[in-house]
Amino acid sequence: MEPTGRLSVRSKIWIEDEQGKVVFGAGRLRILEAVERTGSILAASRELQMSYRAVWGKIRATEQRLGRPLLTKKIGGTKGGGSELTGFAKALLQRYRTLQALTESAADRLFEDVFTPDIPENPASGS
Template sequence: MGRLSLRIDLPQGRIGPGKIALLEAIAREGSISAAARAQAMSYRRAWALVESIGEVLGEPGVTASPGGAGGGGAVLTAAGRKLVADYRAIERAAERVAARRLSALASRLSAG
């Protein structure tokens, strides 16, 4: 079967699977650098995405503390957690609605 990929274009900017996966990785890994490695992206790219998420939200989606001897870290803010939850809920709803047509499309294309 085919797979649906969701991108949401808002007046403030775009949210898609890459930004959401990065937020989920930050929540899981506890740092932006570890999340960047887990997502196979540069630290610089991860920071740029974190900043763009903040612009879309109008507030930070991630709170980071500086690294160093005591370590650093990053956590999602309430707004960041809510963004992930909303995106995943919209994605699940879209997948439910599109499942039959995606399956039919995939079957038709594989038969041809």
């Protein structure tokens, strides 16, 4: 059988609290990036094709688990309301991106060291 091409490793990381509940991960990253881009939870939910309730629920759960607000709400007016990320939320995004990049880089190095293309047919024989 011929090889199908170059192999690579993929990993997902997320942060959990003591009870094993998700605090932050790629999904919440996308949500907060969309809020930052669009300026509102409603617009972010539309962009992500998620319900407003689901988006708001994930934001609220993360805020509760961290004990810190992620959004500052702007009350409506002539230009309407909206939301913007707090300084804490912006720092959280940056740190998560850094953790994600470092994890991917480390996983790639480990993969190259451990999972080489020439895996022996019979590991016990060493050939």
